[in-house]
Amino acid sequence: DGRALGLTAPRPAGQRAALTRAYRNAGVSPADVGLIEAHGTGTVVGDRTELATLTEVFTEAGAEPASCAIGSVKSQIGHTKCAAGLAGLIKTTLALHHGVKPPTLHVRQPNAAWDGGSSPFVFHTAARPWATEPAERIAGVSAFGFGGTNFHVVLRAYDQPPPRHSLDTWPVELFTFRGRDAEAARRSARALLELLQRGGQWRLRDYARHTARRSDQAAGRGESVRIALVADSLAGLAELLRRAAEGEQDPKAGLYAADDTTEPARSGGSVAGELAFLFPGQGSQRPGMLAELFVAFPELQRHLQLGAQWADTLYPPAAFDEEGKAGQLARITDTAVAQPALGVVELAAAELLASLGVRPAMAAGHSYGELVALGVAGALAPQDVLTASAARAEAILAQVEGGDPGTMAAVSATAEQVEEVLRTSGLAEAVVAANRNAPEQTVISGPTEPMATAVARLRDAGFAAKPLQVACAFHSPLLAGAGDAFAESLAGMTVHAPDFDVWSNRTADPYPADPEAVRAGLAAQIGAPVRFTEQIEAMYAAGARVFAEVGPGRVLSRLVSAVLGDRPHRTVPLDGGRGAGLTGFLSALAQLAVSGVDVRTGRLFQGRDAVDPETAVAERTAGWTVDGQLVRRADGTIPPDALHPARPVTELIVPENYASHGAAASGPDALVAEFLRTSRDLVAAQRDVMLSYLGGPVAVPAGRPLGRPLSQPLAYASASVAAPVPAALP
Template structure:
């Protein structure tokens, strides 16, 4: 390829008078020479399109050029007025992309260079070439047996989110086949620690399982770990049991379903053929005339061959052992899999040793006891001569041992163990391995097994844990004598397992036709305090592809890497289809707003007002009053942003009344005698406001004046004056008795109260101009009791913490919402629907707080007759959930306001809700 065969270059584009000419001249010299007249080198820079991307500039350029190749258009560089005069553009055929240019197909693929400069002028330059067209893939049969769908995530919540997203995608795309979905999941997704595998034969099964996973429900076709085992770098261990896992038909299904298994069984059969006169394949398939597995010289070679072949199956799916452990004759399989013995030597050991065991038939017995080694020894000692020849043949775990010896004595030990209430059973053998009876065939074994030559070392990276020594050994020692000792001495399985745990291994895969060592292994895990897991391979009467897939899934969710591609058709390969991307569990770490307590007011000569809005208070030095101060915005107090009336974010009158109550508490007043709204407090779209609640000196009668002011916060409007939103009088201190203040004790709702329909209430209120957000939607029930309206109101969680408020303004505001139903009760009409008009609390009289921080309240609204000037008034009684008084308001007057008035307030005009005749404006703070 010559330089003239590159169509375009995505320049780094330094944007400097030094860098740009250097880059352009280099491109002119490299790509701009000897080009056809109609094919100049087109020059662009992604920085003109998206801005400076720092270290990602080169990657962004690659993305841009790949997309340009796909669409056949070179995008224009933006903001290019004219080429720099510091470059001799006539020295080569290089042109700036001042407008989009078609990039047509030709006899060769499209090519583009991408430059990215680094520190000190270093330059990384790559050339991209258009990918060749690929023929449309042949369709894969939809049904290929059990199919795995593999999902993973960084958390349990995200894993359920992945399943939910996949379920949604499947619902909208019924054309997606199980094979294509499964293939896409393993081909295009990263693997994380929280894992699940969904398996099924058809789309309906798989979808149902995915939906269960998304819902956090158990399902037989889903394998996942509730709490994944900590992944260890030590790798998985293959565990090979001794005799006892056999069952008729074991391995037969895999001979047909797994080519790897069938091929390894065939190799084992050839290796056994010099020593046996029966067919391994016939035994596995249960063919007519096949050798009986009741014979020890048949069952042991067959189990050996199956275990060796199952290890090959695991390896074929990418699961290769880091270590092996073999129990009794299982060590022969372990030695072959680790590479310590050749397949031929392994076949020789298992075949000739089991044939020698036939000579011991009828002379011994073995039994499994559910007790530890020490307890087993005490049991045998207690039996005296009755069990003198019985010994502990194997220690499988802290509460799992095997004994062997003469049949009568072993039976007596089993009976004694059962009498003690412990688990005990005879094993179906008629000889006594791992005990003195083996001495009878010792010379024969040494003679028959002569010539066993172990390899110097095991396969690279595979550790051999010996159950003869109880720890890791050099596999060069597994010679003829070792295999005689293996049959004669005690099986120290628990010790070998503890050694593997100490070396960091955490996943133990029992490579057999049925798990028989699981209990002992789990007991050892608990005894050592190590968190580890066992994984079975096949199970009795479950030896097909589905069980194998489940075993792979169990290993996978335990942290083992599995090659899932081996379970999908190789030719034709499945398609990659579009699936949902990662289900990110977004969690905000930004504070929703400051609580008004960000600093210590004492540092500013103030005292804390212990209030979520009014953060500080100060007593004036001349004794003529107090000031409570704070800052307010929809960002710092998010719940306020949800109080939208006539399209304005309006601080509710309930908030101003609550601030006045807090001021009354600060100065020791009895409550709020009256508070009149002057100008609604509308929050600006951005920024916030500073607040002052000013309390005057007490008069001769103990009453105090109170005003509520605001002005824009910070530099938003530095010349703005303080604005008075409300003024009133705080009542003098008084000894209050609250025993009968609420009158809402007893049965709730009272007998005779008629329930009113509240469904859709907030939707109707929004249509009338009251767009209350979740923080203000606290109405839970409404009843009519004569002329009164009763309600049950709660403080929604969205309103945030209630601590520090006398009564949360969102709760008090919601307590007034049933007033919108009074028109319906008295006139038969719905809420007031005069276009552009809403009703606002205008004047509060006789406000007394009896108890603070209530979250669930009973409310009674008692309407007064409407005044001549159109005002409405209510008596408000608020009690807690058992009827104890919380707040009483002798009268709250409601006055209509227009949307234009609220907009005028929002734009800082002087429109007031108070008629000129009401009185003088508030004094300056």
């Protein structure tokens, strides 16, 4: 293709030919491709040409708008020249294997050739899970070289079980230390510090694996976690270990210690120190929630595949303006999407905790979250939880379709105070205290006009009342009919008795073991008030002391603390605590571990590139290295019989009017002379431009008169050039 425009000029026809041949030979339609690894050099003309050609080919094949992620590894590692295509191929193969759509860094505004409303392509600025079955993951990789040597390869993922992990290096690592008492755990911390101080080529995750092995062995002896650390570097680990050995604790720094009076949390019975799972409901959802966990632990993606119809809304591409961000938030706030999307991430989070030995003695959910709690307790299969989630949302929206959907408002008052104002205002029949969230937080719900009056009356009574942006009047008599429709959907699903107690919003008591009673309770809950305060009090009375918020945000953690006040308890949000993503998750595990929960951390290292420094054999340092075309010893010196780097020498350059033996140059000699002359002019021009830009004097080479335009030929008598030095003879 370079014959048309030049060696480096992109030619759409050549790129199109490479694309169409590749997809024809692969027997794949571009419309089925989910990821494109573009050549993407970042040049204005090159990127515009490549994006326009890809858009044309994919659109003609019937690709839907926003159906394919596009990016380039060059944004992360730069242009590797002749290895650029190989780098893109490696990246794409790993993306297919792990089920991840990789990010393209530094994208603030896409190329002008991209039309966000119609283009088949979207951009990701952070890694996102690829929510399709492995056999359905298809990607294309482009590599365009000098002269129009255009290549495109089509790849499909191999249909196999997902890997345990997709990342070897994590932003932080978790360290847990067990013992019969606090001093025994401190001795373990000192032992790791001594191992760390021996030095070596070991990484943070290697020391974490060593600690996990010893901790899990101690768990088999019945020892509890007394100290837990979350470190982000070897230096940070050493400092935390020193502080831990001295008996300190500093949760903000990632240093957690158990209270010696804390009793171990167990999986059954009602004793002090029980672990309770809490599942947040509608209102906690947001685009991208818990994405980093789905990326780091590919096994969780089976839940995304069960809920594939909501995955694109759950993990949308990058938005480049406020309007785009607002649109993404609005789509996931829609009741029809928010409830099943929450179900996907909460089921996955509970499964991840269970794989690490974290299982609750009891559970509850707020509003919609109650359905997920029953699913985690085994009353419903994961697929049925998502099916029921969609049916629940549909029943609610159908109930208010074509009429007044109603609204809700948050009031800073007790439920009794709110109900008294409603009663004296004659509004008690229309407006109800729908969510009794905390002693000083009550949410009212009802038809729009009576709600406006209720808010005014409550403010007149001296209470703060804030209208909420909601789809309808949840948990009010307006939705009473939705329960009947939801009951019909539940009738066709298999329901079992819960494996552990799941506490009901409606009754503030555990669900009965009878499957029919479970169905009836779920249906009735839609139109009944959420008695969250009474529910938490009842769970506390039943022995719950550790409340883990299994889902996005930390709304329920704050409410629990507001309900229980100064009474002994611990709230542990998986997301939104000490950081988000992996950092937040590992910090939550640390808190659970020192709260008496039997966290087993060995699973965190299965399938990761991590070794135990105590037993592993250190790799021998390489005796020599290859640096480009040069071979060097480990100390950086070059063997005497090896090629040495070029060094400057003074050598005559062919003059501008060079002629052999006085005759005019012709044929090959003339071509060589012309090449040398034009190369000399190019280097001189670049030198002058750089010196001028840097403010230095512009040197005028010998033979070049002052004021002569750069476009005119230059004559040099000599120049400094780099020439290789022959290796020394033996």
